[in-house]
Amino acid sequence: MSEREVDVVVVGLGPGGEALATRLAQGGLEVVGVDRRLVGGECPYYGCIPSKMMLHAAGLVATARRVDGHAGHATVAPDWSPVHARIRDEATTDWNDQVAVDRLEKAGVTFVRGDARLSGPRRVEVDGTTYVARAGVVLNTGTQPSAPPIDGLAGTPYWTNREAVQAETAPASLVVIGGGAIGAEMAQAFARFGTEVTVLEAGPRILGPEEPEASAALAEVFEAEGITVLTGVSVDRVSHSDDRFTVEVGERTVHAERLLVAAGRRPNLSGLGLETVGLHDDARSVDVDDRMRAGDGLWAIGDITGKGAFTHMSMYQSAIAARDILGEDGPAAAYHAVPHVTFTDPEVGAVGMTEQQAREAGLNVQIGHSDLGASTRGWIAGAQGLVKLIADADRGVLVGATVVGPSGGEVLSMLVTAVHARVPVETLRSMIYAYPTFHRAVEVAVEDLQG
Numbered sequence: 001m002s003e004r005e006v007d008v009v010v011v012g013l014g015p016g017g018e019a020l021a022t023r024l025a026q027g028g029l030e031v032v033g034v035d036r037r038l039v040g041g042e043c044p045y046y047g048c049i050p051s052k053m054m055l056h057a058a059g060l061v062a063t064a065r066r067v068d069g070h071a072g073h074a075t076v077a078p079d080w081s082p083v084h085a086r087i088r089d090e091a092t093t094d095w096n097d098q099v100a101v102d103r104l105e106k107a108g109v110t111f112v113r114g115d116a117r118l119s120g121p122r123r124v125e126v127d128g129t130t131y132v133a134r135a136g137v138v139l140n141t142g143t144q145p146s147a148p149p150i151d152g153l154a155g156t157p158y159w160t161n162r163e164a165v166q167a168e169t170a171p172a173s174l175v176v177i178g179g180g181a182i183g184a185e186m187a188q189a190f191a192r193f194g195t196e197v198t199v200l201e202a203g204p205r206i207l208g209p210e211e212p213e214a215s216a217a218l219a220e221v222f223e224a225e226g227i228t229v230l231t232g233v234s235v236d237r238v239s240h241s242d243d244r245f246t247v248e249v250g251e252r253t254v255h256a257e258r259l260l261v262a263a264g265r266r267p268n269l270s271g272l273g274l275e276t277v278g279l280h281d282d283a284r285s286v287d288v289d290d291r292m293r294a295g296d297g298l299w300a301i302g303d304i305t306g307k308g309a310f311t312h313m314s315m316y317q318s319a320i321a322a323r324d325i326l327g328e329d330g331p332a333a334a335y336h337a338v339p340h341v342t343f344t345d346p347e348v349g350a351v352g353m354t355e356q357q358a359r360e361a362g363l364n365v366q367i368g369h370s371d372l373g374a375s376t377r378g379w380i381a382g383a384q385g386l387v388k389l390i391a392d393a394d395r396g397v398l399v400g401a402t403v404v405g406p407s408g409g410e411v412l413s414m415l416v417t418a419v420h421a422r423v424p425v426e427t428l429r430s431m432i433y434a435y436p437t438f439h440r441a442v443e444v445a446v447e448d449l450q451g
């Protein structure tokens, strides 16, 4: 085993790790970045970007279908090939990260492709070399798709998000196990290309962590688009023969050409050597303080911190860890205004607490609703959606908000500012909302706030 001393080792180069390694190297530190798969992690190759390209294309198909009755007549012939070609050629360069590796190395980072393992404080082993990190080690190992323990599933050629984004054609039929963000986005993308989609969700509703009103609104749209959504179900058995999946769900049997398992993620923590730095090897997440410190000379960022599995969280924490390592001042991590958007149509965007979380926290809760479809802009666009606001009446500020609608994630941005900066509700009441925007539905919801 050879040894090499450096300043920092970044284990896992997801979005946050890649940015962190780059920043530290540009800050003059000697940095080794290790990844066993692709530099950039899940988001650019198998997650956010390809899935949003699928949804963008699906949105164009849906928009074209809305021409009738509004702007003449359009005949739409959806074809998945350009979607696949753009993902393969433009987004992922055929799932090759050479451009990202070059960028990293140009910034001064030493890149090592391999499986990294902690072997003690400030020590990381990769393929027979131990890197000893003078300043410390940053973990950004992310997650991988997890498969629920369903009888028969393991032996079948089911898809996870990683195979789904590589699809060369839209299958004739698709069963999706899991109605979370991945399941919902993929279900709508394929359905709009003609795939007969069935979503099987164990919980009582799709997008379970969202406000119930948001789940119901999306379920209604899915039903109108011909997507079958079965909630509160238990998938008993899966089998595959003659190029077809058979999925047994209680009394029902569903057949499909493809099966997508989108039932949650498993953190890449087991086998990482956490026990060598005093942490539990079987941990579901790594505890961090508000500077992303997980121990002496140890930082963790991204999905594995359990603060929200989003690229923007990985990047946010990356910047905080970088400042801490470089000895720079800056705000500590705060999680009272974490935004997230599910990019279905309508988009479901939310920030901060849900009503249930605010009530469980014992706040003096006020709720405000508005029907985005009834706003002038919503009516013009024939849109469906809603705004739901959660206020803490004692402090006179919003603590949470949900927007469902066209560009729901963009409308959300003003509410992210309000929750983040604790803008007084009185200020939101007295400001001017441009006419006729979708965000005027926020004004109606602010007026509606009541205990």
Ligand SMILES: Cc1cc2nc3c(=O)[nH]c(=O)nc-3n(C[C@H](O)[C@H](O)[C@H](O)COP(=O)(O)OP(=O)(O)OC[C@H]3O[C@@H](n4cnc5c(N)ncnc54)[C@H](O)[C@@H]3O)c2cc1C
Binding pocket: 011, 012, 013, 014, 015, 016, 017, 034, 035, 036, 037, 038, 039, 040, 041, 042, 043, 046, 047, 048, 049, 051, 052, 114, 115, 116, 117, 140, 141, 142, 143, 161, 182, 268, 272, 301, 302, 303, 304, 308, 309, 310, 311, 312, 313, 314, 343
């Ligand atoms: C289908 C899909 C759609 C998504 N859409 C969105 C979206 O629209 N918006 C959003 O904000 N988020 C989205 N996400 C979530 C987003 O992809 C993740 O939150 C994001 O990738 C951040 O993850 P991360 O930085 O923790 O690490 P990851 O991206 O998971 O990267 C971790 C890296 O660590 C490497 N690694 C792991 N263990 C080791 C080891 N022992 N040695 C060396 N390397 C190792 C892995 O190979 C990987 O490259 C989506 C996810 C999926 C699956």
Ligand SMILES: NC(=O)c1ccc[n+]([C@@H]2O[C@H](COP(=O)([O-])OP(=O)(O)OC[C@H]3O[C@@H](n4cnc5c(N)ncnc54)[C@H](O)[C@@H]3O)[C@@H](O)[C@H]2O)c1
Binding pocket: 148, 150, 177, 178, 179, 180, 181, 182, 183, 185, 200, 201, 202, 203, 207, 208, 233, 234, 235, 262, 263, 264, 265, 308, 309, 310, 340, 341, 342, 343
């Ligand atoms: N737009 C975005 O920001 C975006 C998009 C996709 C993913 N993500 C991130 O990735 C994470 C993982 O996404 P995900 O959708 O895989 O996970 P998830 O945890 O959000 O949803 C998984 C769903 O599967 C259900 N489920 C679990 N086991 C089941 C079973 N045996 N049968 C039926 N249903 C079952 C769960 O009840 C849950 O609703 C998300 O939490 C999110 O943070 C973000």
